[in-house]
Amino acid sequence: MELTTKTKFYNKAVWMNPALLDVPFALNTAIDPRARAGKAIRKRQVLIDIEQTEEDRELIKNTLITGFTEEFKSRFKKTGGYNSFEVKALTKLANGGLLLEMLSEEGVKWVKSREKEIEKVVGAGARVKKHTFLVIIKFVPITLDPESEEE
Incomplete structure (x- = not known):
């Protein structure tokens, strides 16, 4: 179709x-x-959730993002197979997590398949989390039945 x-x-x-x-x-x-x-x-984004103590969260919050990004990239390069993928952007989230933007979708697949190595790179308690997005659908009646042939 x-x-x-x-x-x-x-x-x-x-x-x-x-x-x-x-x-x-x-x-x-x-x-x-x-x-x-x-x-x-x-x-191209990967969400990494980090379980941290309040002290660690404050330390990460007060670290400059440029220094943090360079440190993250240098640690990431020590992981096997990373050479063909590149981190385009790194964002620190308010909850202490990280949002990675890779240059390619293959890089995202690589990161998601290497969760144990990510924990070593980022620190204890780090895990790749499913990145969900809010979707708003306008003008769909509440009584809508997607299985129905009549609507």
Whole structure:
């Protein structure tokens, strides 16, 4: 099924799975370019949750992000197989966690597959966490049944 195909029922449109949906910069011009860019960035992000004491959290909060990023990259390079992947950006979160943005989606897969090495790099209590996003769907009735053929 193509993206331009019209469907008679809403539930069929929801369950449609065209191959182009996974490509952030597909030729569908109806999508806002900022939304496409945001999706591409989110695909390259990895969330690392760190269980810390209050002292460690304050220490990380007060560390400059540039020094922290360089330290993180130098530790990461000691991990086997890292040479082909690069950390593009590192963000410290308010809860003490880290948000990594890799240069490629392959880098994200590599980080997620090496959770034990990440714990050694970041410190005890670090774990790769599923990065979830809030989605707001406008104008969908509360009584909507996606399985129904009549709606």
